[in-house]
Amino acid sequence: MSDNNPGQVDTAEVQRMAAHNGVRLDPERAAALVPFVQGLLEADARLAALDLGTLPAAGLPWAPFGGSMHGEGGSGHGG
Amino acid sequence: MAADDILFAPIAVVAAGYRSGALSPVDVNELTLARIAALNPLLNTFITVTADRARAAAWHAEQELRRGVDRGLLHGIPIALKDLIDTAGVRTTCGGRILADNVPARNAPIVDRLEEAGAVLVGKTNLLEFAYGIVHPDVGPTWNPWAPDRTAGGSSGGSAAAVAAGLCFAAVGTDTGGSIRIPAAYCGVAGLKPTYGLVSTQGIFPLSWSLDHAGPIARTSADAALLLQVILGEEIAPVERAGLQGLRLAVLANHREGKEMEPAVLAAFSAACRDLADAGAVLQEVTIPDLHLADDALFPVLGPEASAIHSRWLQERPQDYAPFTRLQLELGLTVSSLAHVRGQQYRRYLAGQLLDILQNADAILSPTAPWVAPHEDPVIADEAGAAEGRRTGLYNLSGLPALTVNCGFGPGDLPIGLQIAGRPGADREILAIGAAFEALRPDANRRPPLPAALQE
Numbered sequence: 001m002s003d004n005n006p007g008q009v010d011t012a013e014v015q016r017m018a019a020h021n022g023v024r025l026d027p028e029r030a031a032a033l034v035p036f037v038q039g040l041l042e043a044d045a046r047l048a049a050l051d052l053g054t055l056p057a058a059g060l061p062w063a064p065f066g067g068s069m070h071g072e073g074g075s076g077h078g079g
Numbered sequence: 080m081a082a083d084d085i086l087f088a089p090i091a092v093v094a095a096g097y098r099s100g101a102l103s104p105v106d107v108n109e110l111t112l113a114r115i116a117a118l119n120p121l122l123n124t125f126i127t128v129t130a131d132r133a134r135a136a137a138w139h140a141e142q143e144l145r146r147g148v149d150r151g152l153l154h155g156i157p158i159a160l161k162d163l164i165d166t167a168g169v170r171t172t173c174g175g176r177i178l179a180d181n182v183p184a185r186n187a188p189i190v191d192r193l194e195e196a197g198a199v200l201v202g203k204t205n206l207l208e209f210a211y212g213i214v215h216p217d218v219g220p221t222w223n224p225w226a227p228d229r230t231a232g233g234s235s236g237g238s239a240a241a242v243a244a245g246l247c248f249a250a251v252g253t254d255t256g257g258s259i260r261i262p263a264a265y266c267g268v269a270g271l272k273p274t275y276g277l278v279s280t281q282g283i284f285p286l287s288w289s290l291d292h293a294g295p296i297a298r299t300s301a302d303a304a305l306l307l308q309v310i311l312g313e314e315i316a317p318v319e320r321a322g323l324q325g326l327r328l329a330v331l332a333n334h335r336e337g338k339e340m341e342p343a344v345l346a347a348f349s350a351a352c353r354d355l356a357d358a359g360a361v362l363q364e365v366t367i368p369d370l371h372l373a374d375d376a377l378f379p380v381l382g383p384e385a386s387a388i389h390s391r392w393l394q395e396r397p398q399d400y401a402p403f404t405r406l407q408l409e410l411g412l413t414v415s416s417l418a419h420v421r422g423q424q425y426r427r428y429l430a431g432q433l434l435d436i437l438q439n440a441d442a443i444l445s446p447t448a449p450w451v452a453p454h455e456d457p458v459i460a461d462e463a464g465a466a467e468g469r470r471t472g473l474y475n476l477s478g479l480p481a482l483t484v485n486c487g488f489g490p491g492d493l494p495i496g497l498q499i500a501g502r503p504g505a506d507r508e509i510l511a512i513g514a515a516f517e518a519l520r521p522d523a524n525r526r527p528p529l530p531a532a533l534q535e
Binding site: 014033043046057 | 393394415427434479
């Protein structure tokens with residue numbers, strides 16, 4: 001699946017996703033998740049399209065280089 | 080002073096009464112416990128009422144104050160805690176079956192601070208299960224004091240309803256996507272999600288480490304500020320500003336719009352903006368491009384963290400969760416690591432956009448929720464849940480402080496919230512703006528209609 005084309009997810013795919021994280025879902029439970037998972041994949045495709053590059057994914061959101069909690073902040077734009 | 084007037088008085092007024100001898104902590108606590116006994120069966124606000132402990136604490140406070148031992152404005156004041164905050168010797172259920180018999184050995188540090196300040200804990204308040212999915216059927220919903228056939232909101236609904244109904248003077252809630260501010264708005268009280276990291280979440284059962292915040296709920300911004308100062312271990316000082324003249328307020332146009340917006344909420348928000356402008360504030364409209372992506376980023380951050388926290392129980396005791404809590408926990412297992420990271424990156428991007436606005440504004444305004452209290456809490460993972468939290472979740476993602484105060488009433492005389500957000504660390508400033516706004520609206524903090532249960 002590419003970032004911008006999530007494709008269609010099915011019950012087996014949802015079972016595989018959960019199994020990767022250590023939980024076995026029976027087909028009924030996995031099927032109930034399919035529309036939600038589809039929505040999440042589409043949401044992720046929209047975020048991927050934003051292309052945030054090397055913008056940090058850790059630390060305080062307003063302090064791009066891990067500054068103090070009450071720092072002056074500054075633009076987090078980048079990437 | 081009539082019992083209702085005492086129980087709805089500002090904390091500073093009750094505190095002054097204690098010191099003048101006009102009021103006593105023991106009497107105020109008994110009034111509080113009597114009101115809880117009358118209203119809790121109707122509202123389901125408390126999971127545990129700590130009556131014996133409260134009586135002992137109130138007696139102790141009274142003795143200390145008589146001896147001249149003064150612990151400050153919260154000394155002898157009845158307060159409540161959301162039932163996921165650890166209290167030594169008092170069960171902490173997280174609103175579900177899995178921890179129904181959990182009795183912590185230690186207090187959360189914020190509880191220690193409240194006890195050191197002499198506050199009287201009257202009980203542990205109801206919440207959505209683990210502050211997440213939905214009401215657990217063993218516990219049941221918290222009903223709204225303004226309309227007991229509607230929800231008080233989630234997840235800190237018990238805390239907000241207890242404050243609104245006069246069952247305590249202030250309470251502590253937690254907020255991961257709006258869980259302090261949404262119920263506070265639905266119940267017509269003030270609620271602050273502080274700057275991320277400002278208030279310790281140690282000893283508070285986590286939902287999502289990177290989005291969780293603990294904060295105060297009270298009937299006014301001044302009382303919320305008082306509670307915040309105590310849980311931060313600060314000297315208590317009034318949070319106020321000299322009027323609104325020249326205050327620069329950005330009106331977030333994205334959040335005035337949307338098909339989910341109820342006309343009455345928009346009208347109340349517009350009236351609040353007009354009142355602020357009439358009082359001298361300078362309002363400017365701002366728009367954030369791509370803000371709809373905040374909806375897309377919230378669950379990929381929150382969901383996997385929640386599922387990691389619950390992974391063992393999800394495998395061993397899945398049937399003990401409420402059905403929608405279980406569904407959301409299972410859904411969190413399907414978020415890819417890349418999606419989680421992209422959500423985290425978006426937080427930086429969003430914070431940068433908000434800080435750009437705040438270079439030219441002192442605070443950002445929006446409605447807190449798009450509608451008045453509904454009959455049921457929506458599920459977080461579906462469209463209604465996203466719409467309910469659309470105006471609050473961005474401040475969990477960005478970590479910026481955000482306050483809700485009442486700004487009017489909509490259909491059915493149900494409260495409507497105005498959200499005021501500020502720069503990181505500007506918690507006191509937005510509380511001061513909230514207090515200044517409340518001063519423009521003397522009826523904003525009116526009491527819910529007296530339920531029949533109390534008239535008998």
